[in-house]
Every structure is written in C-alpha cells, then in structure tokens.
Amino acid sequence: MATAAAHQTHGTEERRAATAAYEQAFDTAVAADERIEPRDWMPDAYRATLVRQMAQHAHSEIIGMQPEANWITRAPSLRRKAILMAKVQDEAGHGLYLYSAAETLGTSREELLDKLHSGRQKYSSIFNYPTLTWADVGAIGWLVDGAAITNQVPLCRCSYGPYARAMVRICKEESFHQRQGYELLLALSNGTPEQHEMAQDAVNRWWWPSLMMFGPPDDESAHSAQSMTWKIKRHSNDELRQRFVDICVPQAESLGLTLPDPDLKWNEERGHYDFGPIDWTEFKEVLKGNGPCNEQRITQRRRAHEEGAWVREAAAAHAAKHSDRTGARQA
Amino acid sequence: MTAAQTTVPTTAALALGDDALVLSHRLGEWAGHAPVLEEEVALANIALDLLGQARVLLSMAGDEDELAYLREERAFRNLQLVEQPNGDFAHTIARQLYFSTYQHLLYAELAAGDGPFAPLAAKAVKEVAYHRDHAEQWTLRLGDGTDESHERMRRAADALWRFTGEMFRPVDGLDVDPAGMEAAWLESVEDVLRRATLPLPEGPRAGGWTAGAGRQGLHTESFGRMLAEMQHLHRSHPGATW
Amino acid sequence: MTNTDWPLWEVFVRSRRGLSHTHAGSLHAPDAEFALRNARDLYTRRGEGVSIWVVPSTAITASSPDEKDPFFEPAADKPYRHPTFYDIPEGVKHL
Numbered sequence: 001m002a003t004a005a006a007h008q009t010h011g012t013e014e015r016r017a018a019t020a021a022y023e024q025a026f027d028t029a030v031a032a033d034e035r036i037e038p039r040d041w042m043p044d045a046y047r048a049t050l051v052r053q054m055a056q057h058a059h060s061e062i063i064g065m066q067p068e069a070n071w072i073t074r075a076p077s078l079r080r081k082a083i084l085m086a087k088v089q090d091e092a093g094h095g096l097y098l099y100s101a102a103e104t105l106g107t108s109r110e111e112l113l114d115k116l117h118s119g120r121q122k123y124s125s126i127f128n129y130p131t132l133t134w135a136d137v138g139a140i141g142w143l144v145d146g147a148a149i150t151n152q153v154p155l156c157r158c159s160y161g162p163y164a165r166a167m168v169r170i171c172k173e174e175s176f177h178q179r180q181g182y183e184l185l186l187a188l189s190n191g192t193p194e195q196h197e198m199a200q201d202a203v204n205r206w207w208w209p210s211l212m213m214f215g216p217p218d219d220e221s222a223h224s225a226q227s228m229t230w231k232i233k234r235h236s237n238d239e240l241r242q243r244f245v246d247i248c249v250p251q252a253e254s255l256g257l258t259l260p261d262p263d264l265k266w267n268e269e270r271g272h273y274d275f276g277p278i279d280w281t282e283f284k285e286v287l288k289g290n291g292p293c294n295e296q297r298i299t300q301r302r303r304a305h306e307e308g309a310w311v312r313e314a315a316a317a318h319a320a321k322h323s324d325r326t327g328a329r330q331a
Numbered sequence: 332m333t334a335a336q337t338t339v340p341t342t343a344a345l346a347l348g349d350d351a352l353v354l355s356h357r358l359g360e361w362a363g364h365a366p367v368l369e370e371e372v373a374l375a376n377i378a379l380d381l382l383g384q385a386r387v388l389l390s391m392a393g394d395e396d397e398l399a400y401l402r403e404e405r406a407f408r409n410l411q412l413v414e415q416p417n418g419d420f421a422h423t424i425a426r427q428l429y430f431s432t433y434q435h436l437l438y439a440e441l442a443a444g445d446g447p448f449a450p451l452a453a454k455a456v457k458e459v460a461y462h463r464d465h466a467e468q469w470t471l472r473l474g475d476g477t478d479e480s481h482e483r484m485r486r487a488a489d490a491l492w493r494f495t496g497e498m499f500r501p502v503d504g505l506d507v508d509p510a511g512m513e514a515a516w517l518e519s520v521e522d523v524l525r526r527a528t529l530p531l532p533e534g535p536r537a538g539g540w541t542a543g544a545g546r547q548g549l550h551t552e553s554f555g556r557m558l559a560e561m562q563h564l565h566r567s568h569p570g571a572t573w
Numbered sequence: 574m575t576n577t578d579w580p581l582w583e584v585f586v587r588s589r590r591g592l593s594h595t596h597a598g599s600l601h602a603p604d605a606e607f608a609l610r611n612a613r614d615l616y617t618r619r620g621e622g623v624s625i626w627v628v629p630s631t632a633i634t635a636s637s638p639d640e641k642d643p644f645f646e647p648a649a650d651k652p653y654r655h656p657t658f659y660d661i662p663e664g665v666k667h668l
Contacts, residue, residue: 037638039635039637039638040638041638062368065362065363065371066363069362069363072359072360072362073356073359073360073560073561074560074561074563074564075564076400076564076565076568076571076573077396077400077565077573078352078382078385078386078389078395078396078399079386079573080573081359081382082379082382082383082386085359085362085375085378085379085382086375086379088362088363088375089362089371089372089375089376089379089618092368092371092372092375093372093615093618095368096368096369096372096598096600096615097598099368100598100599100600103581103599108578109601110578134564134573165598166598169598173619184573187572187573188573191571191572191573192568192570192571194568194571195568195571300363300364303364304363304364304365304366307364307366307419308365308366308367308370308420309366310477310479310480310483311366311367311370311420311473311480312366312367312578312579312603313476313477313479313480314472314473314476314477314479314480315472315476315579315603315604315607316578316579316603317476317477317480318471318472318475318476318603318604319603319604321475322475322604323604367579367601369600369601369602369607369611369614369615372611372614372615372618373610373611373614376614376618464610465610468606468607468610472603472607
C-alpha cells in the first residue's frame with residue numbers, strides 16, 4: 001500500500017502506472033478483508049464515499065438528539081429522565097466519534113458542519129418526523145434505534161479502519177438504547193388504557209418510516225453496488241430491511257402492540273415475514289425537505305451553532321493568550 | 332433506636348434534593364443547544380450527576396416521583412439561584428460557578444461528619460469537585476477571552492450575584508457552619524473572578540425577596556413555568572406507572 | 574482556519590492500572606486543559622479509564638505506509654528473536 005504523497009511522480013505515464021499499482025494493492029487489501037487506514041492510498045471515489053457516509057452518519061446522530069431532547073424536560077419519572085438524558089448525551093458522543101473518524105480523511109468538522117447547516121449534506125430522514133407524545137421516545141428507541149443497529153452492526157467490519165472502530169464503540173454503547181425503548185413501550189402497553197393507546201399510536205406512526213431507514217429498494221439504490229465491493233457496506237438494503245422486519249414481529253407480539261401493516265404474515269416458503277409495499281413517495285418527499293420537521297431541525301442546529309460562536313471564539317482567544325501555559329497549538 | 336436516629340431530616344433532604352433536581356432540569360434544557368458538541372457531553376454529565384443526587388435525597392424524604400411531580404411550586408425548597416433560566420452560556424456558567432462552589436463546600440463538610448447525609452456527600456463531593464472545576468475553567472476562558480465574552484461573563488456574574496446570599500442561611504437538620512462556608516465561598520469565588528479578569532460584583536447578595544426565600548417556598552416567576560412543563564405529563568395520568 | 578475552530582487532539586486512555594495507554598479517538602478543544610476534561614467526559618463516561626493522555630494531533634509524527642517495507646519487513650526474518658526458534662530437549666523445565 002502506498003501514500004498519496006509518493007504519488008507525485010514525474011510523467012503522466014509513470015503516474016498512471018503508479019496509480020494502477022496502488023489501485024491493485026488497494027483492491028487486494030479490501031478483498032482480503034484487511035482494513036484501510038487513513039494514510040493508505042485509496043481511490044478518490046472511495047474517499048469521497050466514506051466522507052459522505054461518515055458525515056451523514058455523524059449529522060444523523062446530532063440532529064437525532066432533537067426529537068428525543070424534546071421530551072427530557074417532560075419525562076414522567078426521574079428514572080426515565082435520567083435514562084433519556086444519558087441516551088441523548090450518547091448521541092452527542094456518537095456524533096463526536098464519527099466526526100473524528102471523518103476527520104482522519106482530512107475533512108474538518110467545521111467544514112462538515114458547514115455542509116450540514118447549508119443543506120449540502122444530509123442526515124437520516126427519520127429525524128424529520130416529530131415526537132408528539134412520550135411514547136414516541138419508546139418507539140424511537142425500539143424501532144429507530146433497532147433499525148439503526150441492524151444497519152450498523154455490519155459496519156463494525158467496514159473496510160475503513162477508523163469508521164469500523166468508531167462503529168464498534170457506538171454499537172457497544174447503543175445496546176442500551178434499544179432496550180430502554182422497548183421497556184418504556186412495554187410499561188405503557190401494560191399500563192392504563194390511555195397509556196396503551198399512546199404506545200400503539202406511536203408504533204403506528206414510526207413503523208413505516210423505520211422501514212424506510214434502510215434506504216431505497218436494491219434495484220434503485222444509487223451507491224449500493226460499489227459500496228458492497230469496497231466493503232463499506234456488507235448487506236443490501238432489502239436484506240437488512242427483511243432482517244429487521246423478522247426481528248420486530250415477535251417483539252411486537254410480546255409488547256402486546258400491533259404493527260400497522262395488514263399484509264404482514266409469515267411466509268413458510270421464504271422463511272421470512274412478507275410485508276406490504278412501502279410508500280416511497282413519502283420517503284422521497286421527506287428526503288427533498290418536505291417532511292414535517294426538516295426546516296425546524298436544521299434551524300435549531302444552525303441557531304445553536306451561531307449562538308455558540310462567541311463561546312468558541314472566547315476559548316480560542318484565551319488559548320492564544322495563554323498558549324505557553326496551556327500547551328495549546330494554534331495551527 | 333433513639334428518636335434522633337429515626338428522625339429523617341426531611342427539610343434538609345428536600346432543600347438539597349430540590350437544588351439538585353431543579354438545576355439538573357435547567358441543565359437538561361441545554362440538550363441540543365450547547366455551543367459545541369463537546370460541551371453537550373459535559374453539561375449532560377453534570378445534569379446526570381445532579382439528578383442522581385436528587386433521587387437519593389428525595390428518596391430520603393419520601394417517594395422521589397411524588398415529590399418531584401406532585402408538589403406545588405410553593406412546596407419546593409430549592410434556592411432561587413438554581414431555578415434561574417439558563418440565559419446565555421455565560422449565565423449558565425455563572426450559575427454553575429456560584430452553586431457548585433457552595434455545593435462543594437457543603438458536601439465536603441457533610442462528608443466529614445457522621446450525619447445522615449455523610450454517605451451521599453462522600454460520593455457527591457467528587458462529582459461536585461468536577462462541576463466546580465468545569466465552571467472555573469469556563470469562567471476563566473469567558474472572562475479572559477474576547478471583549479464580548481468578557482462583557483457577557485461580567486453581566487452574568489452581576490445578574491446572579493443577588494441570589495448567592497441565600498445559600499448561607501441555616502437549614503433545619505443541616506449540621507454545617509454557614510458563616511465559615513460563606514467566608515470560604517467568597518474567597519474561592521473572588522479568586523476565580525480575579526483570575527478571569529472580572530470585577531467582583533458590587534450589589535447586595537440578598538434582598539428582601541431573595542433572602543432565604545427559595546428555602547421557604549417563595550420562588551421566581553419562571554419557576555412556575557418550569558414546573559408546569561416538568562410535571563404536566565405525570566399529572567395528566569394520575570396513578571399511572573412509567 | 575477560522576478563530577472559532579479548535580485544534581484536534583488525540584486521546585489515549587489507560588483502562589486500568591497495569592495496562593498501557595491506548596488510543597481511544599480524538600476530539601476538539603481550545604487548549605490542553607479542556608482537551609483533558611472533554612476526553613474524560615467523552616471517552617470515560619462509562620468508567621472506561623483511570624488515566625488519560627491528550628496530545629495535539631499535529632504533534633504526532635507517523636511512519637508512512639510507503640515506508641512500510643523498509644520499516645517493518647526486516648524484522649520479519651529474524652526468527653531467532655522469538656523463543657520458539659530454539660529446540661530444547663523434552664523434559665527441561667523453567668526455560
């Protein structure tokens with residue numbers, strides 16, 4: 001494996017030959033399930049795909065704080081409040097791990113945040129739905145985190161080392177997120193009739209958007225094939241979606257709640273649950289910015305960043321004044 | 332068992348528990364709004380420490396959820412300082428500096444004794460030492476950062492100054508030396524402000540309305556709204572379990 | 574770099590006494606004191622550590638993947654550095 005630095009050879013011919021050699025070394029490493037590390041040579045498109053994916057993932061974590069933070073101040077018991085605060089905090093932490101991983105490819109967090117704030121980079125569309133009742137906190141934990149985990153576990157073996165390592169840490173920490181959501185819904189389902197209804201209503205609203213989290217069907221997925229070859233991705237969208245449905249059906253039964261899909265039934269032949277058609281028009285609309293909360297989420301994010309500017313400036317100014325003492329380096 | 336041992340110092344447990352509960356709630360309001368991601372994590376850590384303390388303290392006085400969710404505003408015994416709205420980041424830091432300096436002195440003293448709060452205080456004093464350090468580090472940076480941050484920090488330190496006298500009113504069942512604590516508090520806060528190039532606020536540290544009022548159940552206007560938000564879901568479903 | 578852009582720090586955590594510090598990840602901080610505190614909040618909030626180092630990312634000099642062969646391959650053909658290289662008669666103990 002070689003670095004981009006050594007790339008600066010002389011003639012075009014030589015450069016082309018060198019690139020071919022690097023490319024082959026890269027392909028061999030990926031095929032052999034070796035990890036690619038930050039300073040290794042990598043195809044430009046691989047780098048771009050990773051930066052895009054890691055950034056989008058990081059953005060999803062920090063935008064994803066909002067719908068749940070919406071209920072911190074109203075959590076109905078102190079135990080639930082502590083759990084929710086810890087969970088939202090974890091999401092900030094996970095955003096940080098992922099921005100760090102993206103930064104190993106030479107893109108600064110400032111740059112990535114700027115792209116998020118200006119709408120040039122996306123985050124998971126699921127967070128453009130509102131949390132209307134307390135039960136939504138449970139539905140997010142069970143379904144949204146459940147779908148995220150199904151997506152993320154294979155990423156622990158992603159070919160890019162820093163991303164894979166961040167995902168190992170994230171998956172380990174997230175195991176409590178899904179369980180707390182399930183437990184929360186269970187308490188509601190077994191609670192008063194009003195609480196039960198609240199839980200069912202939340203599941204009705206979050207089920208389909210959760211299925212959309214796996215992305216468009218395989219035959220329409222733009223980046224899938226290349227990402228599979230590069231081992232950034234290990235399973236297809238439809239494969240993961242099916243896995244998620246199969247896991248959820250018995251869990252819903254134990255909860256005493258119904259998944260809002262009349263076509264949901266066990267298919268003996270396939271060994272999987274069949275499920276009804278997904279409304280991809282809704283998915284595309286939300287993706288385009290027409291979801292119920294797109295504007296609100298990005299506005300809040302931008303505002304927090306802008307209102308915090310004077311604080312970040314102050315700390316930087318202080319560090320510059322006292323750099324001898326604090327050992328800070330201003331690049 | 333003697334009478335002294337069976338008496339739960341309810342007034343004191345509520346006072347300290349409400350302080351921790353209310354401040355934790357205020358800090359929780361920062362979630363998703365902090366000036367930088369690293370600070371999201373830091374503020375949540377402090378809020379979680381305080382919530383943990385609140386749960387232990389309220390449980391000494393009764394059922395934690397009943398106390399948190401079903402008392403009226405006038406029954407809360409927290410300091411007015413901790414219920415003050417977050418304001419800008421400088422206000423939050425000034426509130427943290429004033430309160431955590433007090434709480435650190437208080438818990439250090441309680442931990443050294445053998446009263447009913449000693450076990451909790453022994454654990455909490457370490458958490459609070461960290462909160463105090465966090466507030467101090469930020470006060471230094473905001474005070475001695477840019478002109479704007481200096482001005483904001485100065486305004487915040489001034490604005491909250493009048494709520495700081497209340498901390499040193501004696502509380503029933505708290506076996507501490509308020510006068511000694513107050514002297515140590517002033518010395519410590521003065522030192523941080525001086526190093527942050529900030530003037531010591533000049534106004535009174537307590538007025539007719541603020542002096543010991545929170546501990547008697549007299550609060551400021553924004554507190555009622557905070558409680559309404561905190562309690563509404565719990566109160567909407569009487570008797571439900573969550 | 575704008576003046577609101579804090580430098581990047583690498584974080585190393587000792588998970589328990591007796592083990593060495595291991596790279597945990599990175600973060601942004603305006604100065605070393607805050608880097609340490611942010612690292613504590615971020616990388617040890619589940620009790621993962623007993624000691625933390627923070628190092629400005631710019632202070633790290635790394636070997637280059639290009640130098641991988643001259644750097645690391647020569648060590649591969651010196652089997653006599655490993656105890657398994659040596660034949661010891663069966664039954665000899667404590668060796």
